[in-house]
Amino acid sequence: MKTKGILTVVSGFAGTGKGTLMKRLVQDYDCYALSVSMTTRQPRPGEVNGTDYFFVSREEFEKTIAEDGLIEHACYVDNYYGTPRKYIEDKLAEGKDVILEIEIQGALKVKERFPETLLIFVMPPNAEVLKKRLTGRGTETLPVIAKRMCRAAEEACGIERYDYIAVNDNLDECVEMLHRIISTAHMRTICNLEFIDQVRKDLTETWKGEN
């Protein structure tokens, strides 16, 4: 019984390893396609245009909004982030489970627009682990990180509106957990309404005239 692809939004505080988790999911399982976001922020060292993000100018981004080419977009730490529509629609139609990695604000917009979307929030096992990971990266200064984290904690009242959390304590286990959550989501009644209806009709047909 094959259901169509599920759209999953993964969010989480910076430093919880979302990016690595997403890459592993796509590597380990054939069923996933990773959405690539569009942003106006500068690439970090090693980030590749078209793989990590589509890095565009503010003008290009605003043109894409105007053309309704994004399923959501938001402004975060003075930069635009958005999710291109076409790639997602194509992959879902192919039966792929599409994964978006976006922040809370965008995730809740997607869920509002597409209620079948699965929202998963990646959590650190505790706050201390997160601090170690972030300061260990060395890509940003401490005040910049601190500003982001305080804002993240404030915004995080939205976590309760996510469907699931996934605790990233051990990478392999967290990848497996994400896969379990997404694959079982195919068995939600909301994804199987046609099948349910068919069995119900056949059932009435099968027994008609026997009683």
Add this chain to the structure above:
Amino acid sequence: MKTKGILTVVSGFAGTGKGTLMKRLVQDYDCYALSVSMTTRQPRPGEVNGTDYFFVSREEFEKTIAEDGLIEHACYVDNYYGTPRKYIEDKLAEGKDVILEIEIQGALKVKERFPETLLIFVMPPNAEVLKKRLTGRGTETLPVIAKRMCRAAEEACGIERYDYIAVNDNLDECVEMLHRIISTAHMRTICNLEFIDQVRKDLTETWKGEN
């Protein structure tokens, strides 16, 4: 990270193998406890009082209702069925995932009263398979089965209000699917509100004064 036990209600048309699935879940995994329903219907050959059901008189059943000893009860084909409260509360407190096998009417009542309850509907792969299984049982006459199935199909408009379906085509696979659905349900945000709150608080605390 240990969350408290989850209450799961499993329903399904007669003949979909619910009973066998439940027994296998409890046999195969330590984390489950099976709720035993109370009923006024006659035992079928081989059914054991206290294991399959608590078989009681109509008077006893009504006394238990009056004492608020049932989390739900319903009348179905002229017999009472109900779910004793105490056993469930005890097992959930122990951290066990408790499974109830009850019909749609009762399931929806439980969900209304306890919104965290997981509702799973066991489906046959198709209507024809179900007919073969039911007529092969030989415990009831064809008109009796037909009457039950037609009523079941009519009532089955409630399936859409279940969280998940589980298709019982292959017993082992269906047991595994049920276990996956229930075990991932522990990662729902609704089951982890205290943990989320704790991380959020620690996060604000950790970064305070750094920016």
